[in-house]
Amino acid sequence: MEKFEKLTGIAAPMPLVNIDTDMIIPKVFLKTIKRSGLGVNLFDEMRYDRQGNENPDFVLNKPQYRDTQILVAGDNFGCGSSREHAPWAIADFGIKCVISTSFADIFYNNCFKNGILPIVMPQEVVDVLMKDAEKGSNARMVVDLEAQTVTTSDGESFPFEVDAFKKHCLLEGLDDIGLTMNNVKDIDAFEGKMAQERPWV
Amino acid sequence: MTAPKTLYDKIWDAHVAHEQEDGTCLLYIDRHLVHEVTSPQAFEGLRMAGRKVRAPEKTIAVPDHNVPTTLDRVSGVIANEESRIQVEALDKNAKEFGVNYYPVSDIRQGIVHIVGPEQGWTLPGMTVVCGDSHTATHGAFGALAHGIGTSEVEHVLATQTLIQKKSKNMKVEITGKLKPGVTAKDITLAVIGETGTAGGTGYVIEYCGEAIRDLSMEGRMTVCNMAIEGGARAGLIAPDEVTFEYVKGRPHAPKGAQWEAALNWWKTLYTDEGAHFDKVVTLKGEEIEPVVTWGTSPEDVLPISAVVPAPESFKGGKVDAAKRAIEYMGLEVGQKLTDIQIDTVFIGSCTNGRIEDLRAAAEILKGKKIKDGMRAMVVPGSGLVRAQAEEEGLADIFKEAGFEWRLAGCSMCLAMNPDQLAEGERCASTSNRNFEGRQGYKGRTHLVSPAMAAAAAITGHLTDVRELM
Ligand code: SF4
Numbered sequence: 225m226e227k228f229e230k231l232t233g234i235a236a237p238m239p240l241v242n243i244d245t246d247m248i249i250p251k252v253f254l255k256t257i258k259r260s261g262l263g264v265n266l267f268d269e270m271r272y273d274r275q276g277n278e279n280p281d282f283v284l285n286k287p288q289y290r291d292t293q294i295l296v297a298g299d300n301f302g303c304g305s306s307r308e309h310a311p312w313a314i315a316d317f318g319i320k321c322v323i324s325t326s327f328a329d330i331f332y333n334n335c336f337k338n339g340i341l342p343i344v345m346p347q348e349v350v351d352v353l354m355k356d357a358e359k360g361s362n363a364r365m366v367v368d369l370e371a372q373t374v375t376t377s378d379g380e381s382f383p384f385e386v387d388a389f390k391k392h393c394l395l396e397g398l399d400d401i402g403l404t405m406n407n408v409k410d411i412d413a414f415e416g417k418m419a420q421e422r423p424w425v
Numbered sequence: 426m427t428a429p430k431t432l433y434d435k436i437w438d439a440h441v442a443h444e445q446e447d448g449t450c451l452l453y454i455d456r457h458l459v460h461e462v463t464s465p466q467a468f469e470g471l472r473m474a475g476r477k478v479r480a481p482e483k484t485i486a487v488p489d490h491n492v493p494t495t496l497d498r499v500s501g502v503i504a505n506e507e508s509r510i511q512v513e514a515l516d517k518n519a520k521e522f523g524v525n526y527y528p529v530s531d532i533r534q535g536i537v538h539i540v541g542p543e544q545g546w547t548l549p550g551m552t553v554v555c556g557d558s559h560t561a562t563h564g565a566f567g568a569l570a571h572g573i574g575t576s577e578v579e580h581v582l583a584t585q586t587l588i589q590k591k592s593k594n595m596k597v598e599i600t601g602k603l604k605p606g607v608t609a610k611d612i613t614l615a616v617i618g619e620t621g622t623a624g625g626t627g628y629v630i631e632y633c634g635e636a637i638r639d640l641s642m643e644g645r646m647t648v649c650n651m652a653i654e655g656g657a658r659a660g661l662i663a664p665d666e667v668t669f670e671y672v673k674g675r676p677h678a679p680k681g682a683q684w685e686a687a688l689n690w691w692k693t694l695y696t697d698e699g700a701h702f703d704k705v706v707t708l709k710g711e712e713i714e715p716v717v718t719w720g721t722s723p724e725d726v727l728p729i730s731a732v733v734p735a736p737e738s739f740k741g742g743k744v745d746a747a748k749r750a751i752e753y754m755g756l757e758v759g760q761k762l763t764d765i766q767i768d769t770v771f772i773g774s775c776t777n778g779r780i781e782d783l784r785a786a787a788e789i790l791k792g793k794k795i796k797d798g799m800r801a802m803v804v805p806g807s808g809l810v811r812a813q814a815e816e817e818g819l820a821d822i823f824k825e826a827g828f829e830w831r832l833a834g835c836s837m838c839l840a841m842n843p844d845q846l847a848e849g850e851r852c853a854s855t856s857n858r859n860f861e862g863r864q865g866y867k868g869r870t871h872l873v874s875p876a877m878a879a880a881a882a883i884t885g886h887l888t889d890v891r892e893l894m
Pocket residue numbers: 489490536537538557559774775776834835838839856857
């Protein structure tokens with residue numbers, strides 16, 4: 225996995241609450257057996273009309289937001305299904321960080337596994353960042369995972385919390401399976417014990 | 426004396442294979458269910474890294490999401506190219522990696538969350554995962570069951586463990602008795618109406634109380650199925666005699682001395698007196714009405730006697746979301762919910778595709794006909810549910826009423842297979858999600874219980890089922 229470097233980029237505002245996984249990537253696009261190439265269909269139903277023409281009012285279609293790397297979103301982002309196609313589509317578009325007041329659990333975890341940093345901020349801070357994001361491409365937001373801060377284009381800085389282990393893995397680009405295999409002896413031991421205690425499993 | 430534990434604490438503690446200093450654990454997984462949509466990339470990852478499935482005997486695969494459910498599927502190949510590729514990929518992966526498999530041609534095939542319990546794979550006290558958010562269904566057995574993403578599917582395939590941190594404990598208690606016409610579906614929707622779709626985020630819910638105890642296993646699965654719609658990681662119900670009775674004799678349930686040993690352990694799986702819950706929600710069973718959803722989030726739920734709410738009655742970002750939902754759903758503020766006309770009825774899904782659900786719907790439909798022009802279909806949750814319903818004469822009731830009688834699969838629960846809503850169509854659906862486009866582009870979904878769906882099919886509008894009872 226790619227390492228998460230300090231990010232300086234365009235932030236797009238999406239104040240809608242409860243943006244669900246069906247909005248992020250409609251299920252007609254889940255029929256792929258690959259991980260890449262979903263970026264063009266990110267937010268498909270909001271982004272295009274039925275004929276596939278771009279909806280000019282949708283934020284990511286506006287010229288100033290075409291290279292968005294950070295999403296500032298309304299509450300409960302990513303609710304709905306466990307499909308990892310949602311973070312794949314987000315990452316494939318080029319978005320590396322999503323900021324909201326809250327995220328759905330599964331989506332939150334899936335982000336880390338795909339090199340995306342989800343940041344939870346209190347409402348007041350999201351309000352400030354949303355305003356900053358509305359400035360468009362002249363404004364660059366800075367996300368510093370190492371220091372755990374988000375800085376607006378005006379230089380106003382806000383700290384955020386992130387699980388230490390998840391942070392480490394994201395910074396180093398570590399692969400989960402490889403990490404777990406370091407503990408394979410413990411898994412063997414657990415299976416041995418279970419064969420005695422709960423043989424019906 | 427050790428500190429009192431919740432049911433979740435007990436199952437968690439029994440599965441920690443490794444713990445890091447910061448509390449991140451490797452949780453051992455007893456059952457891994459796999460379907461065709463969220464697994465191809467995971468198997469591909471294994472193949473690329475030269476890894477094997479660590480415990481194929483604990484891995485169960487079944488195609489469900491995009492298999493056609495029309496009766497001609499037995500004879501033909503899947504017409505949609507991409508759907509066929511996914512199902513074929515699962516066929517191939519199941520064979521290559523040697524996991525348990527129920528192909529489309531097998532009578533035991535069906536929705537993964539119906540097949541697991543039906544075959545006795547799901548047992549009390551287990552950890553169960555699947556690359557599907559409705560894995561919470563299996564919590565009805567007192568199993569810790571939750572949905573995972575595809576990277577995690579790959580992780581479980583390779584290591585039989587999941588990297589997890591413990592969630593908080595939440596108790597949802599439903600006291601008293603339900604009134605006639607009120608079902609498990611109404612309970613679970615009412616709870617989400619109370620907590621909101623993010624109310625359970627960070628928690629594992631234990632459902633308890635008299636109204637939950639009184640439910641059959643089918644009803645309990647319906648309740649737990651939608652724990653995820655309330656944002657919770659999982660929903661649990663402590664196992665009891667009803668659970669043991671259901672499990673006993675299933676193909677993969679323990680037998681003989683192992684059954685006795687298992688039973689002894691299962692009987693210790695309950696929340697100790699005085700155990701701590703971080704959050705408690707209590708609803709009175711007798712106050713729950715038959716409910717429907719009016720909007721595009723499962724939290725947009727109201728008793729059938731209510732009217733479409735004004736967006737201004739909500740707070741914060743929900744005001745705009747409600748506006749958008751009312752527009753998308755094509756409703757008027759103040760409109761009676763019973764005045765909403767329906768053109769499609771779908772009975773099925775992992776929420777309500779079990780035998781008891783079909784019985785409840787058939788009970789209402791007996792001797793009646795659906796409204797002229799109504800498209801109505803019943804899609805049993807598995808081939809075995811279908812066979813049983815035919816044996817009990819339910820299939821005939823549905824067919825005589827004017828319903829289509831389909832083969833097992835996810836069908837119209839999500840628009841991935843040929844069963845979809847067309848633009849502007851409005852469906853009373855027993856599934857679990859009413860998101861925009863969930864049942865088809867610009868399709869409109871009202872979530873209801875099977876009995877309420879049957880009632881709407883007869884009258885042509887959302888209806889209080891108690892008027893037909
Ligand atoms: S029936 Fe619906 S919710 Fe259940 S597994 Fe299938 S698609 Fe998912």
